[in-house]
Amino acid sequence: MECPVCGGRCILPAEELIEGLEERYSPCPDCRETVLPKTAPPAFRPQPPCTCGRRPLDEIVADIWTIMAETGDLAPDEPLMNAGVPLIHPGCVLKAPPHIGPDGLVLLSKKVTKASADRIINEVAEVRGVVRDSGGVPGITDVGGTWQTHELLAGCDVRANIFETENKPVVTYLQQSVFHIEFPRAFDPKIINTSMQTLMHGPEVFFDACCGAGRLTLAAAQYGIPQVVMNDAWFGAAYWAAVNLEVNKTTLGLTNVEYLFSYDECRKTPVRSDPVKIAGAGGPAATFAVWQGDFRLLGPYLPAGHLLTVLDLFGKEEHERMEREEEALRQRIGGIVFIP
Ligand SMILES: [Zn+2]
Ligand SMILES: [Zn+2]
Structure with a gap:
């Protein structure tokens, strides 16, 4: 079906999205196992993906951080975690730091600007959408009450979560700039x-x-x-x-x-x-x-x-x-x- 946000092929039937989920985020024998400290600026320079087409999550966040620092969104001494929250697509219960392929995450960031969002979408293949966090929770508190959204700056911020149930797993797609963060948990x-x-x-x-x-x-x-x-x-x-x-x-x-x-x-x-x-x-x-x-x-x-x-x-x-x-x-x- 056509994506209502970008018109692309972002939305797959549940059975297609779920297929191969077990291996989707696990490393292949050649994958690097980069884990970077989150509370310091990254001392890491971009490296090409593994032969399997994926990279460890922290390498991707380091690239995002570098672009944001070059654009001036982040000071040179800001820690890696200040780049924002990487929301993987599809979200599922993770047992280890994930290895991500193209279009595999949406970035939610308080500090990102339009200039770096455009660069991130063009230069970091794993990022499918960049959303500026408005500081509140998107949606309403009660009918008749106030509402707010985040702002989609670049790419498409449609992503999915996969939830285990007693029967078959279920898939929920959402647009991240208009929805609160919901992430599957083991329980x-x-x-x-x-x-x-x-x-x-x-x-x-x-x-x-x-x-x-x-x-x-x-x-x-x-x-x-x-x-x-x-x-x-x-x-x-x-x-x-x-x-x-x-x-x-x-x-x-x-x-x-x-x-x-x-x-x-x-x-x-x-x-x-x-x-x-x-x-x-x-x-x-x-x-x-x-x-x-x-x-x-x-x-x-x-x-x-x-x-x-x-x-x-x-x-x-x-x-x-x-x-x-x-x-x-x-x-x-x-x-x-x-x-x-
Ligand atoms: Zn889309
Ligand atoms: Zn690999």
């Missing part, structure tokens, strides 16, 4: 909890109230739920949730995915309160709908049937607020509501 309590609740309750309707890029739905839906509704008030989540249905279509047994809006159309209304359906998908055994809106207002659009709702709000540490929201949603839409 993901939210996926485990969501899977358990789904098994325990056997819902006819599953409602993912704040779905983000969709990983909890993608885990739950593998247990066979006839009707699935995903929702997020933030365009950068809702649209990518729809993309991720298409990406994981084989795993979910979907035969068609229909987008009712383009990404650029969604971007014009970054936050929605009144729910708008933005995509639908279906197969022989299940129907999916993706909405953008305030989850509290989705009740009238939920299909009838035994309902299980997952409420994965930001700010889980505010226990009282979470419990209030959970109870209020239960009153509004009925069924079982849980915080993963």
Whole structure:
């Protein structure tokens, strides 16, 4: 499918992306094992990739640092880690420092400028996109609240994460400048909890109230739920949730995915309160709908049937607020509501 950000071939079906994952980041017999101190400026000069086409992550970050220092984004005595955060693509659970090939990471940096971003994209083959970190977390804190994004400076900042589940692994693509950092961990309590609740309750309707890029739905839906509704008030989540249905279509047994809006159309209304359906998908055994809106207002659009709702709000540490929201949603839409 065409990438909604750059028009290129950034987005692959889940099964293609997952293939060969075991070896993707491990060194070949000829690979260098460069590990540089993160708290000092790098004393390293660029070296060509190994015959396998990849380089150790720290060598790539050292090249990025050097360009940023030459452009004046970094002082000559700044440590390597000040270059920014390299987010590998696809992200997965790593057992050792990764070896990265072309287009294998997105750089997120507080200090990078447009001039060095252009140079990084042209000169460092492993970097697929450069994003300036605005300092906040992209997205919204609540419907009606303020929102913010990072800024894509060069290249394409679409990347994927691969999450293990009890069944098949799932893939979520996202645009890094409009999405918080989410990285797969060996133990993901939210996926485990969501899977358990789904098994325990056997819902006819599953409602993912704040779905983000969709990983909890993608885990739950593998247990066979006839009707699935995903929702997020933030365009950068809702649209990518729809993309991720298409990406994981084989795993979910979907035969068609229909987008009712383009990404650029969604971007014009970054936050929605009144729910708008933005995509639908279906197969022989299940129907999916993706909405953008305030989850509290989705009740009238939920299909009838035994309902299980997952409420994965930001700010889980505010226990009282979470419990209030959970109870209020239960009153509004009925069924079982849980915080993963
Ligand atoms: Zn792209
Ligand atoms: Zn190698």
